[in-house]
Amino acid sequence: MILEVKHGYFGYSKGHDLLQDICFTLREKEIMTILGQNGTGKTTILKCVTGILKWQRGQTLINGKSIDSSRKTLKQIPIGYVPQAHPLSFPYTVRELVTMGRARHIGVFSVPSGKDKKIADQAIDEVGIRSIRDKLCTQLSGGQLQLVFIARALAGEPRVLVLDEPESHLDFRNQFLIIKLIMRLVRERGLSCIINTHYPEHALRLSDTTLLLGQHSYMFGKTKEIITEKRVEEYFDINVKILPVPYKDEEIKAFVVLDSI
Amino acid sequence: MMEHRKKSRYYLSLLLVIVFVLSLTGCQASGDGGKPAGEKKAETRIVTDLVGNQVTIKADVEKIAVVPIPWATIVYAVDGSGKKIVGLHPSAMKAYQKNILKVMAPEIANANSTFVDNNFNVNYEEVAKLKPDLVVIWDYQPEIGKKLSELGIPSVAIKYGTLEDVQNGIKLVGEILGQQERAAALIKYQQETNSYLKSKESTLAGKDKPKTLYLRDEQLQVATGQSVNKIMIDTAGGVNVADEVTGDNWKKVTMEQVIAWNPEVIILSNFSEILPEDLYANKFAGQDWSKIEAVKNKKVYKAPMGIYRWDAPCVETPLMIKWLGKVFHSEVFTDYDMRTDLKNFYQTYFNYKLTDPELDQILNSKLNPVLKI
Amino acid sequence: MICKQKNLKFIWLVMLLILVGMFFVSLYGGRYFIPPGEVGEILSAGLRGGVPDSIAGSVVWNLRLPRALLNALVGAGLAVAGASFQGVFKNPLVSPDVLGVSSGAAFGAAFGILLSGINQIATVLALVFGILSVLMTYTLSKLRGESSTLALVLSGMIISAVFSALISLIKYVADPYDKLPAITYWLMGSFASASYSDLKLVGVPILAGIIGLLLLRWRINVLSLGDEEAYSLGVNPVRMRLTVIAMATFITAACVTVTGIIGWVGLVIPHICRMIVGEDHKNLLPASCIVGAIFMIMVDMIARTATAAEIPIGILTALVGAPFFALLFKTSKGDWQ
Numbered sequence: 010m011i012l013e014v015k016h017g018y019f020g021y022s023k024g025h026d027l028l029q030d031i032c033f034t035l036r037e038k039e040i041m042t043i044l045g046q047n048g049t050g051k052t053t054i055l056k057c058v059t060g061i062l063k064w065q066r067g068q069t070l071i072n073g074k075s076i077d078s079s080r081k082t083l084k085q086i087p088i089g090y091v092p093q094a095h096p097l098s099f100p101y102t103v104r105e106l107v108t109m110g111r112a113r114h115i116g117v118f119s120v121p122s123g124k125d126k127k128i129a130d131q132a133i134d135e136v137g138i139r140s141i142r143d144k145l146c147t148q149l150s151g152g153q154l155q156l157v158f159i160a161r162a163l164a165g166e167p168r169v170l171v172l173d174e175p176e177s178h179l180d181f182r183n184q185f186l187i188i189k190l191i192m193r194l195v196r197e198r199g200l201s202c203i204i205n206t207h208y209p210e211h212a213l214r215l216s217d218t219t220l221l222l223g224q225h226s227y228m229f230g231k232t233k234e235i236i237t238e239k240r241v242e243e244y245f246d247i248n249v250k251i252l253p254v255p256y257k258d259e260e261i262k263a264f265v266v267l268d269s270i
Numbered sequence: 271m272m273e274h275r276k277k278s279r280y281y282l283s284l285l286l287v288i289v290f291v292l293s294l295t296g297c298q299a300s301g302d303g304g305k306p307a308g309e310k311k312a313e314t315r316i317v318t319d320l321v322g323n324q325v326t327i328k329a330d331v332e333k334i335a336v337v338p339i340p341w342a343t344i345v346y347a348v349d350g351s352g353k354k355i356v357g358l359h360p361s362a363m364k365a366y367q368k369n370i371l372k373v374m375a376p377e378i379a380n381a382n383s384t385f386v387d388n389n390f391n392v393n394y395e396e397v398a399k400l401k402p403d404l405v406v407i408w409d410y411q412p413e414i415g416k417k418l419s420e421l422g423i424p425s426v427a428i429k430y431g432t433l434e435d436v437q438n439g440i441k442l443v444g445e446i447l448g449q450q451e452r453a454a455a456l457i458k459y460q461q462e463t464n465s466y467l468k469s470k471e472s473t474l475a476g477k478d479k480p481k482t483l484y485l486r487d488e489q490l491q492v493a494t495g496q497s498v499n500k501i502m503i504d505t506a507g508g509v510n511v512a513d514e515v516t517g518d519n520w521k522k523v524t525m526e527q528v529i530a531w532n533p534e535v536i537i538l539s540n541f542s543e544i545l546p547e548d549l550y551a552n553k554f555a556g557q558d559w560s561k562i563e564a565v566k567n568k569k570v571y572k573a574p575m576g577i578y579r580w581d582a583p584c585v586e587t588p589l590m591i592k593w594l595g596k597v598f599h600s601e602v603f604t605d606y607d608m609r610t611d612l613k614n615f616y617q618t619y620f621n622y623k624l625t626d627p628e629l630d631q632i633l634n635s636k637l638n639p640v641l642k643i
Numbered sequence: 644m645i646c647k648q649k650n651l652k653f654i655w656l657v658m659l660l661i662l663v664g665m666f667f668v669s670l671y672g673g674r675y676f677i678p679p680g681e682v683g684e685i686l687s688a689g690l691r692g693g694v695p696d697s698i699a700g701s702v703v704w705n706l707r708l709p710r711a712l713l714n715a716l717v718g719a720g721l722a723v724a725g726a727s728f729q730g731v732f733k734n735p736l737v738s739p740d741v742l743g744v745s746s747g748a749a750f751g752a753a754f755g756i757l758l759s760g761i762n763q764i765a766t767v768l769a770l771v772f773g774i775l776s777v778l779m780t781y782t783l784s785k786l787r788g789e790s791s792t793l794a795l796v797l798s799g800m801i802i803s804a805v806f807s808a809l810i811s812l813i814k815y816v817a818d819p820y821d822k823l824p825a826i827t828y829w830l831m832g833s834f835a836s837a838s839y840s841d842l843k844l845v846g847v848p849i850l851a852g853i854i855g856l857l858l859l860r861w862r863i864n865v866l867s868l869g870d871e872e873a874y875s876l877g878v879n880p881v882r883m884r885l886t887v888i889a890m891a892t893f894i895t896a897a898c899v900t901v902t903g904i905i906g907w908v909g910l911v912i913p914h915i916c917r918m919i920v921g922e923d924h925k926n927l928l929p930a931s932c933i934v935g936a937i938f939m940i941m942v943d944m945i946a947r948t949a950t951a952a953e954i955p956i957g958i959l960t961a962l963v964g965a966p967f968f969a970l971l972f973k974t975s976k977g978d979w980q
Binding site: 339360361364387388389487488489490491494512514515516517520521522523524525526527529530532541542543554555556557558560561 | 675676701702709710817818825835837840947
Binding site: 056061086088090092097098101102109112115117118119121161 | 730733734735858859860861862864865867868869871872873874875876877878883921922923925
């Protein structure tokens with residue numbers, strides 16, 4: 010399965026396009042990261058891809074077929090969206106919330122069937138939150154809530170998982186756990202992933218391709234080619250050194266900020 | 271704004287000075303026992319109203335504005351004319367336009383009925399424009415009295431409730447208008463009615479008192495145990511079924527409660543358009559009158575309306591009680607001729623000769639054919 | 644507080660039993676005493692088509708039965724409309740009249756009473772203005788471009804305020820002896836005029852609305868997450884929300900039309916039900932129906948039997964509802980924002 014975006018344009022106010030001529034391709038089992046400063050439109054790209062917002066020009070294609078992101082075909086888009094962890098208006102239980110991920114598979118006048126509940130439970134097990142599944146979502150920590158949202162997206166049985174800054178607001182260890190979980194899901198479920206992140210380090214470690222978003226331009230390509238010391242300086246206005254850290258058979262890249270404080 | 275306030279302060283101080291000077295000269299005059307020649311003198315006198323306030327009023331009261339709804343007609347009755355009434359309540363005006371008073375006192379049609387609204391709020395500028403010599407208010411409106419006195423307009427308070435309150439009110443109005451004799455005559459008529467009814471007491475004691483429901487409207491508002499209508503019913507030899515209901519004059523009850531009471535007589539008020547046929551035909555949704563004794567026996571009557579609704583305390587209240595006596599115990603009140611009495615009453619007190627159709631109109635005879643009154 | 648699946652079945656059973664029990668208690672109780680045995684006889688005779696032509700027969704069959712049925716219908720309708728509104732507006736504090744339907748209907752009724760007294764005209768005007776007010780609210784919210792939830796609620800406040808002012812105007816000009824008491828009583832809410840013709844008039848719309856909302860009950864969960872997440876879960880929130888609002892509004896308008904304004908039921912009952920069956924609208928909506936019906940039958944029974952004078956039911960629901968809501972406010976777990 011291939012997801013492509015061709016010549017996507019989007020702006021919140023007339024005459025000013027926040028996103029201009031966005032093009033990228035996501036192949037099966039690939040992870041793509043989107044990097045950029047605040048306000049460059051990272052979240053907007055995700056919303057356009059998932060159909061929450063509509064490209065004003067251009068389109069998203071899946072396997073070469075345009076997903077008319079008009080709300081009609083919303084149901085057929087095999088994309089699971091994981092928003093940033095946010096408080097809920099109603100204290101649903103974890104299970105109830107995850108089951109809502111089945112919405113696109115459940116008829117308008119129906120309620121979740123036994124099968125839907127089973128799939129939701131599987132998603133809960135898959136992200137490892139079985140122990141909290143009867144708790145109220147309002148009583149969870151930020152990390153737990155993020156996992157609940159991932160489980161909810163998985164319950165919809167997506168082919169592509171779209172995550173909006175999944176590791177932000179999390180502590181050091183939880184950031185690592187989320188990243189590990191995403192890698193595992195891609196491996197085991199054969200999912201493709203688009204992830205917004207603020208951490209070039211994570212992008213380097215995690216992704217195959219990267220879209221680097223600036224104020225008026227962007228770059229897209231293989232992560233290793235995109236994330237260089239020079240580009241980080243160009244797009245983030247900060248001097249860094251990327252150092253290889255050998256560990257076992259791998260070479261892990263570390264970022265060191267050079268600017269004096 | 272400031273300008274205006276300064277001005278009014280100026281007028282107020284001027285007024286105070288004039289009042290002061292006048293009172294001085296007044297004292298002097300009474301001391302001297304003579305009037306200064308060539309000077310027109312605004313004579314005043316003091317009356318005590320029904321809440322005990324000493325009110326200074328003009329000796330010659332020419333213009334009266336009346337806030338309490340039934341009291342415009344009392345002023346009319348005591349004065350024998352409506353020409354001194356410059357203002358009355360909008361609801362009183364509405365009653366006036368529907369009843370015989372319009373024929374008897376066409377002059378009231380020109381009176382102002384906007385100086386007070388349906389919620390008894392007084393429009394003071396409107397009152398000031400009317401320049402009444404006196405405003406009649408309810409006993410529970412001291413605020414209005416205070417405001418009016420700030421405008422230099424005296425007000426007298428009257429009470430609502432018992433028949434005694436009405437008589438005291440009539441006496442007060444008589445005093446104000448200098449019509450003490452007419453007022454006394456009206457009160458005497460009331461007292462005569464009382465003694466007439468007293469004379470029937472022993473006969474009535476042996477009789478069954480008909481269970482009576484005094485129904486105000488289709489909302490099932492009924493006269494409570496504290497209403498003036500209860501007093502009327504009791505005096506006429508009936509018993510008010512809603513005595514157990516407390517609270518001011520009218521209270522809403524359930525149909526089931528009415529069925530539980532099962533009244534033998536139902537009196538319909540003139541405060542709404544409700545008619546005996548409405549109950550006979552069981553017209554109102556959610557109510558079932560068909561099993562009620564009074565309805566089965568066709569004993570639902572529309573109360574009369576003379577110069578005012580007889581449902582409320584007014585100068586015609588004695589007539590209302592005698593009418594109720596006829597309704598409850600026609601065999602006891604055989605010596606009483608309602609139509610003649612009514613005719614005489616209007617002739618004596620209003621100097622108006624009622625025709626037979628007018629009598630029928632007042633007594634709602636067409637709506638109450640079984641009564642044969 | 645939230646109950647497991649097994650307990651839930653038991654709870655449904657208990658709630659239904661209380662509802663049936665309460666319904667019959669209300670047929671047995673009233674100001675006019677009828678021996679319980681006779682009530683049973685009248686009911687069974689009535690069901691066979693022959694109500695005894697007696698005072699007791701009339702009281703049970705023509706007064707108490709239609710009143711209890713209307714109690715149940717209106718209680719269930721207002722509560723389920725309230726729960727749905729709270730869900731689609733993502734706000735547990737909104738009530739069914741948030742879009743101005745109550746004040747619109749109240750104005751219509753007051754206007755009708757002013758014109759021609761209490762009759763069918765007032766009823767029809769109430770329904771017409773109830774629906775008109777919501778259409779006005781919706782149009783007003785559209786003026787800003789898209790119809791966001793906030794725009795809808797604010798527009799509802801504006802329209803409500805306008806109609807409230809118009810009601811005051813009508814009360815101001817109404818004859819204090821003739822029309823004003825009728826209007827005032829109507830505004831305080833009452834089942835006093837409950838009749839089979841009322842049931843015929845509003846039974847179908849209220850029932851249809853309730854069934855419609857019950858069918859959509861799980862979808863309301865998704866709507867309660869907000870528009871963006873609904874889209875991302877494959878649900879078009881705009882159309883779905885309008886459908887739910889339309890049905891809930893229709894129920895409310897129909898209820899207000901026959902009973903006047905009865906506050907607090909639509910706000911408080913859903914919260915009681917949340918404590919019993921949890922947050923999931925799949926359970927919350929049916930529970931609201933049952934508990935709403937129980938509550939209304941109960942309160943109306945107090946209204947018509949406590950004293951010889953009838954207590955306006957709107958006063959009772961507020962007296963019971965407001966303190967309860969305060970308690971809830973103190974102990975609730977949800978994020979009320």
